[in-house]
Amino acid sequence: xxxxxxxxxxxxxxxxxxxxxxxxxxxxxxxxxxxxxxxxxxxxxxxxxxxxxxxxxxxxxxxxxxxxxxxxxxxxxxxxxxxxxxxxxxxxxxxxxxxxxxxxxxxxxxxxxxx
Amino acid sequence: xxxxxxxxxxxxxxxxxxxxxxxxxxxxxxxxxxxxxxxxxxxxxxxxxxxxxxxxxxxxxxxxxxxxxxxxxxxxxxxxxxxxxxxxxxxxxxxxxxxxxxxxxxxxxxxxxx
Numbered sequence: 001x002x003x004x005x006x007x008x009x010x011x012x013x014x015x016x017x018x019x020x021x022x023x024x025x026x027x028x029x030x031x032x033x034x035x036x037x038x039x040x041x042x043x044x045x046x047x048x049x050x051x052x053x054x055x056x057x058x059x060x061x062x063x064x065x066x067x068x069x070x071x072x073x074x075x076x077x078x079x080x081x082x083x084x085x086x087x088x089x090x091x092x093x094x095x096x097x098x099x100x101x102x103x104x105x106x107x108x109x110x111x112x113x114x115x
Numbered sequence: 116x117x118x119x120x121x122x123x124x125x126x127x128x129x130x131x132x133x134x135x136x137x138x139x140x141x142x143x144x145x146x147x148x149x150x151x152x153x154x155x156x157x158x159x160x161x162x163x164x165x166x167x168x169x170x171x172x173x174x175x176x177x178x179x180x181x182x183x184x185x186x187x188x189x190x191x192x193x194x195x196x197x198x199x200x201x202x203x204x205x206x207x208x209x210x211x212x213x214x215x216x217x218x219x220x221x222x223x224x225x226x227x228x229x
Contacts, residue, residue, distance in 0.1 A: 009155070043119075043205055043220030044158075090157060102173060103148070103218070107157035 002027055004093050006106035014114045019063075019078040021109050023091030026072065033074040034092040035065055038108075044090065050074060061085070086113045117142045119221035121206050127227045128196060136191045136224050138206030146209040147189040148173070148218070149181065151202040158205065164189055196228045 007022040025031060032051050036044040048059025055067040061084075065076045074091060091106040119140045128134055140147065148163035150173075160173030164183040178200055180192040189208075193200060203225050207218040 043222050044207075044218075045220070046217040049217070092158075102163070103160060104174070105150075105158040105160075107155060 002031065002093050002102075002104045004091050004104055004106040006089075006091050006109050008109055009107065010110045010112065012112040012114060013081045015083055016080050019076070019081045019085065019111065021076040021089050021091075021111065023065075023074045023076065023106060024072055025074065025091075025093045027093070030067070030069055032094040033065075033067060034094070034103075035059065035063070035074075035076050036090045036092060036105075038088045038090065040087070047076070047089070081111075081113045083113050083115065086111055117219070119206055119208055119219050121204075121221040121224050123224060124222065125225050127229065129229050130197055131195050134193050134196060134226075136193075136204060136206075136226070138189045138191065138221060139187050140189075140206075140208040140219070141187065142208065142210070142219065143186065144208035144210050144219075145186070146211060146218075147183065148207045148209075149179070149189070149191050150205045150207065151175065151200075152205060152223075153202050161191070161204075196226075198228050200226065201228050202226060 003026045005024045034049045035047040037047050038044045047063050048057045050057050050067045058064045063078045088108045088110045090108045094103050122137045145166045149161040150158040152158050159175045161179050162181040164170045205223050206221040209218045
């Protein structure tokens with residue numbers, strides 16, 4: 001069965017520093033991959049998605065993620081953190097060719113940004 | 116405004132008292148889904164629907180029912196709620212199959228079962 005692992009339930013960075021949130025998936029076949037963001041007291045919003053086009057995917061708010069098949073990873077990065085980036089981030093995977101309606105989420109990483 | 120709405124937003128109930136959480140989308144989306152969010156566990160899919168009259172179990176369907184009689188509505192039914200169903204629930208919709216398209220999430224329903 002598909003699974004998603006997000007390393008680090010909490011990540012803290014200083015404003016202006018690099019943001020790196022890690023996501024690894026388990027699948028013998030490259031799946032479809034997503035990053036969602038949840039701001040306090042809100043629902044989830046799509047940041048970016050990988051669906052087998054370019055391996056480097058650019059999303060909203062300056063975030064990007066790189067799909068690395070050899071490492072089964074899809075880490076999320078942003079060169080310079082802003083206070084407004086403080087939120088919880090979820091990596092999610094959907095099986096290619098599998099149960100098309102089933103989306104598996106990681107447990108989330110809470111990002112704090114210090115002034 | 117394109118959106119997914121959920122009602123109620125907050126609900127406190129007692130064990131065994133049947134309840135329904137409604138979900139409605141105005142984007143003519145085919146796909147709809149319910150998730151629960153618990154601290155340290157992330158989001159887990161309860162049920163999903165690929166289209167009208169087509170529903171399927173997600174990862175944690177026990178204790179829940181759904182129906183999809185109309186394209187826009189996807190209610191979540193708890194026939195006999197128990198305290199372990201205390202959680203934050205999200206409804207989501209997507210234009211077509213989830214593996215391609217963005218899912219739009221509702222604002223959430225915080226349920227407490229005493």
